[in-house]
Amino acid sequence: MWLYTARRLILALVTLALAVSLLHVMIRAVPGDPAAIMLGPRATAEQREELRTRMGLDEPPWVQLGIYFSDLAQGDLGVDVKTGREVSAIVSEQMPYTLVLILTAIFWAAAIGIPLGCYSAVRRNTLIDRITGVLSVSVIAVPSFVMALYALLIFAVALDWLPATGAGEGLFNKHLILPSFAVGVSWVGYIARVVRASMLEVLGETHVRMNRAFGLPESRIVFRYALPLAILPTVTLIGVGMAYLLSAAVFAEIVFARPGIGALIVNAVGERNYPIVMGCVVVTTGLFVIATALADLINAMLDPRAREGI
Amino acid sequence: MTHQNKRNQHATSIPRRRFLQGTAAGLFATTIPIGVTWSADGKKILRARGTADLDKLDPGFYQNSYNVDVMNCIYSKLIRYKVGREWDWELQAAESIEQVDPTHIRFKLRPGLMFTGGYGEMTAEDVKFSFERVIDHDSPIKGDWGPLERVDIEDKYTGVIVLKEPFEPLWNITLPYGAGHIVSKKAVMEKTGNGGDFGMEPPCYSGPYFLAEWKPNQQTILKRNPDYNGPDKPEFDEIRVIPMQDEKTAEIAYESGDIDYAQISLSSLDNYKNDPPKNTTIEEYPSLFYVWIGMNMDHPKLQDINVRRAIQWAINVPQILETVYFGQVDVATGNIAPGLPGHREAATIPPEGDLDKAREYLREAGAEGLELTIDTLNASKWKSIAEIVQAQLGQIGIQLQVNVQDSGSFWTLGMEEEGDRWKDMQLIVNRFSMAPDPYYATQWFTCEQVGVWNWERFCSERFDELNQKAIQENDPDKRAAMYREMQDLMEESGAYRFLTHEATPIVYRHTTTEATLRPDGQPLYRYFRSV
Numbered sequence: 001m002w003l004y005t006a007r008r009l010i011l012a013l014v015t016l017a018l019a020v021s022l023l024h025v026m027i028r029a030v031p032g033d034p035a036a037i038m039l040g041p042r043a044t045a046e047q048r049e050e051l052r053t054r055m056g057l058d059e060p061p062w063v064q065l066g067i068y069f070s071d072l073a074q075g076d077l078g079v080d081v082k083t084g085r086e087v088s089a090i091v092s093e094q095m096p097y098t099l100v101l102i103l104t105a106i107f108w109a110a111a112i113g114i115p116l117g118c119y120s121a122v123r124r125n126t127l128i129d130r131i132t133g134v135l136s137v138s139v140i141a142v143p144s145f146v147m148a149l150y151a152l153l154i155f156a157v158a159l160d161w162l163p164a165t166g167a168g169e170g171l172f173n174k175h176l177i178l179p180s181f182a183v184g185v186s187w188v189g190y191i192a193r194v195v196r197a198s199m200l201e202v203l204g205e206t207h208v209r210m211n212r213a214f215g216l217p218e219s220r221i222v223f224r225y226a227l228p229l230a231i232l233p234t235v236t237l238i239g240v241g242m243a244y245l246l247s248a249a250v251f252a253e254i255v256f257a258r259p260g261i262g263a264l265i266v267n268a269v270g271e272r273n274y275p276i277v278m279g280c281v282v283v284t285t286g287l288f289v290i291a292t293a294l295a296d297l298i299n300a301m302l303d304p305r306a307r308e309g310i
Numbered sequence: 311m312t313h314q315n316k317r318n319q320h321a322t323s324i325p326r327r328r329f330l331q332g333t334a335a336g337l338f339a340t341t342i343p344i345g346v347t348w349s350a351d352g353k354k355i356l357r358a359r360g361t362a363d364l365d366k367l368d369p370g371f372y373q374n375s376y377n378v379d380v381m382n383c384i385y386s387k388l389i390r391y392k393v394g395r396e397w398d399w400e401l402q403a404a405e406s407i408e409q410v411d412p413t414h415i416r417f418k419l420r421p422g423l424m425f426t427g428g429y430g431e432m433t434a435e436d437v438k439f440s441f442e443r444v445i446d447h448d449s450p451i452k453g454d455w456g457p458l459e460r461v462d463i464e465d466k467y468t469g470v471i472v473l474k475e476p477f478e479p480l481w482n483i484t485l486p487y488g489a490g491h492i493v494s495k496k497a498v499m500e501k502t503g504n505g506g507d508f509g510m511e512p513p514c515y516s517g518p519y520f521l522a523e524w525k526p527n528q529q530t531i532l533k534r535n536p537d538y539n540g541p542d543k544p545e546f547d548e549i550r551v552i553p554m555q556d557e558k559t560a561e562i563a564y565e566s567g568d569i570d571y572a573q574i575s576l577s578s579l580d581n582y583k584n585d586p587p588k589n590t591t592i593e594e595y596p597s598l599f600y601v602w603i604g605m606n607m608d609h610p611k612l613q614d615i616n617v618r619r620a621i622q623w624a625i626n627v628p629q630i631l632e633t634v635y636f637g638q639v640d641v642a643t644g645n646i647a648p649g650l651p652g653h654r655e656a657a658t659i660p661p662e663g664d665l666d667k668a669r670e671y672l673r674e675a676g677a678e679g680l681e682l683t684i685d686t687l688n689a690s691k692w693k694s695i696a697e698i699v700q701a702q703l704g705q706i707g708i709q710l711q712v713n714v715q716d717s718g719s720f721w722t723l724g725m726e727e728e729g730d731r732w733k734d735m736q737l738i739v740n741r742f743s744m745a746p747d748p749y750y751a752t753q754w755f756t757c758e759q760v761g762v763w764n765w766e767r768f769c770s771e772r773f774d775e776l777n778q779k780a781i782q783e784n785d786p787d788k789r790a791a792m793y794r795e796m797q798d799l800m801e802e803s804g805a806y807r808f809l810t811h812e813a814t815p816i817v818y819r820h821t822t823t824e825a826t827l828r829p830d831g832q833p834l835y836r837y838f839r840s841v
Contacts, residue, residue: 032718033728040373041742041754041763043450045727082365084509093526149558156566164566165559166552167528257554257563259527267555272718
């Protein structure tokens with residue numbers, strides 16, 4: 001297990017370095033000048049040039065990348081050229097809001113999706129199973145921002161049960177309910193379908209049939225013996241889902257006017273605010289890599305056969 | 311009536327004295343304003359939508375109007391824009407101000423205006439420092455101060471702004487706007503060491519509010535400055551500006567009661583008018599922005615003026631406005647908005663254009679079957695404009711390809727220092743922001759600006775000459791005539807088809823506040839009244 005963990009961590013670091021390098025090259029390949037955008041229309045050519053030099057944009061790309069990795073190794077993500085604030089401070093301010101949003105969205109997705117998948121598997125080919133199937137595919141197909149808008153119109157405007165916008169005081173509060181539900185609900189379908197398929201496979205295995213032969217109650221068979229096995233692919237799915245949910249969080253943060261890393265990246269890309277873009281990418285890619293690595297490690301812990309993968 | 315009934319009647323009846331007390335209390339209660347947003351500790355709070363999050367609070371280096379909206383609350387200026395529908399200014403920190411001669415402006419500060427944080431009284435020395443640092447530190451907005459040479463100090467409160475040459479926009483876009491805010495010399499020097507940009511960390515305040523909290527991308531909280539003893543005492547104890555980039559989000563936030571004031575989208579305006587949210591006042595203001603279709607005069611396909619004229623005449627402006635702006639905006643006659651000196655009553659080409667005339671120009675150019683491109687921002691409004699122009703030019707046989715670009719790429723498209731992309735640029739859907747002086751609209755279209763912000767590459771000696779003269783002209787009629795002629799020249803070049811100045815619809819909850827705005831609909835939070 002230790003060897004597997006070490007190999008998995010090295011792979012995670014390589015993935016992170018590759019992602020950062022790729023993005024560093026890609027964002028600079030796209031036309032656009034951060035100096036022109038940040039200094040505004042009244043700046044002179046000399047002022048723009050001076051800012052480009054200050055941002056290190058006059059250096060060749062590989063030198064810029066080298067400098068970036070060297071700074072990164074020292075924990076320095078650079079300075080936001082617009083506000084003059086440390087990127088690490090900006091990202092660490094915004095990140096908790098996105099993390100909480102994503103984690104709560106996963107909670108919604110798991111809390112609804114897993115029981116739904118189990119129920120569908122146990123009641124296979126019944127009317128409820130079919131309805132669940134149709135609903136699952138439907139919520140997968142509906143974009144997050146549509147969910148977000150309807151959630152707002154129904155629960156904030158029409159019923160006035162929940163606040164419409166902002167993040168409120170602290171991280172966990174009623175401001176979180178609507179955006180996390182809007183982000184998480186489309187993931188319900190994925191989880192329900194995966195759990196259903198996995199449960200069907202497990203329920204057909206010999207040890208489960210043996211349990212039935214011994215006369216164990218069906219609920220005990222499902223929850224005690226089948227579900228722990230059937231849930232394994234869901235753990236991987238949730239790990240991968242972090243990346244998907246991050247992109248969905250962008251919409252939620254804009255629609256619900258919430259702070260967060262998603263909206264920060266979108267604005268920074270539009271402004272070619274390279275330090276912010278790179279800072280966000282490092283942190284989010286890092287999170288994604290950690291999430292998938294953790295999912296793999298949990299899998300390997302639960303199922304030793306998975307350790308042979310790397 | 312039985313004894314029991316009598317008892318019941320007695321039990322449910324109200325003694326006369328109690329009835330009178332209750333009625334009095336009820337009447338008193340109706341006189342209390344019920345709509346004001348009160349915090350738990352009884353403070354009056356204004357919650358307003360900001361169009362973006364703050365990124366700069368140093369007035370000497372300001373960018374973007376949403377920053378200036380907050381600066382207006384936390385600093386003071388010599389003069390300020392008047393609230394209302396007509397562009398004008400009135401005194402704020404200045405007790406008096408006069409143009410001594412075309413290059414000298416004498417001001418006298420109101421005595422007793424205090425900076426927060428123990429930085430003392432505002433003096434002419436602070437005014438000198440605030441204005442001169444813009445030039446000394448080569449600020450990107452030094453153009454606002456035009457030919458400022460220095461500020462001379464006469465006594466503690468009196469000073470003279472000395473210009474190298476006359477600069478009429480000073481009264482319209484410098485003194486009453488961002489660059490006109492006064493900061494404390496002592497505080498800024500302590501903070502920055504050299505008087506440079508202090509970014510988002512104001513060292514002290516001189517306005518009726520101070521920055522209590524800035525939660526990036528979440529909210530800005532301004533609280534009443536207890537030391538403020540200047541004119542126009544604020545009515546709200548606290549102002550919360552909540553950044554919402556998306557207009558639809560702002561509308562939902564308003565309808566759900568999260569905010570009390572918002573700028574809304576033109577697409578929602580009709581719905582709001584037909585079915586307004588409860589206790590809501592809807593107001594429409596003309597905007598100063600200008601939107602136009604530009605043509606790169608140096609592109610080989612557009613060098614022939616007949617081709618450009620064909621395009622001008624083929625574009626039906628009302629058709630575009632009806633579709634994209636839902637018929638809620640007026641046609642532009644140039645790039646200077648109504649209400650400003652130099653606004654033209656009509657363009658030389660009728661807004662509807664004329665397809666026959668357009669075909670005629672195209673025939674003269676021998677350019678039938680022409681294929682062109684149009685670049686636009688990747689937002690639905692701009693894409694729609696490009697697509698309608700595509701259809702309109704299709705009617706005269708020009709095939710137009712729409713190129714959609716993200717903002718970072720779009721805003722450097724015509725810049726020579728960004729490579730050769732300007733050479734391929736042909737048509738463009740463009741929109742510039744504007745300040746309330748015509749100089750702000752024309753300065754981008756001089757020969758010097760070709761390949762910088764003048765992407766049509768229009769270059770006219772007469773235009774440049776007029777642009778220079780108009781800055782210095784203090785006769786309003788003569789100045790207006792110059793700007794009208796400059797717009798004529800732009801239109802005659804064939805490189806411009808002006809579309810609209812857009813509009814600013816706003817909503818506010820009249821049980822909470824009475825919004826006070828500039829003539830272009832920009833909020834002046836400092837003067838918002840509580841109801």
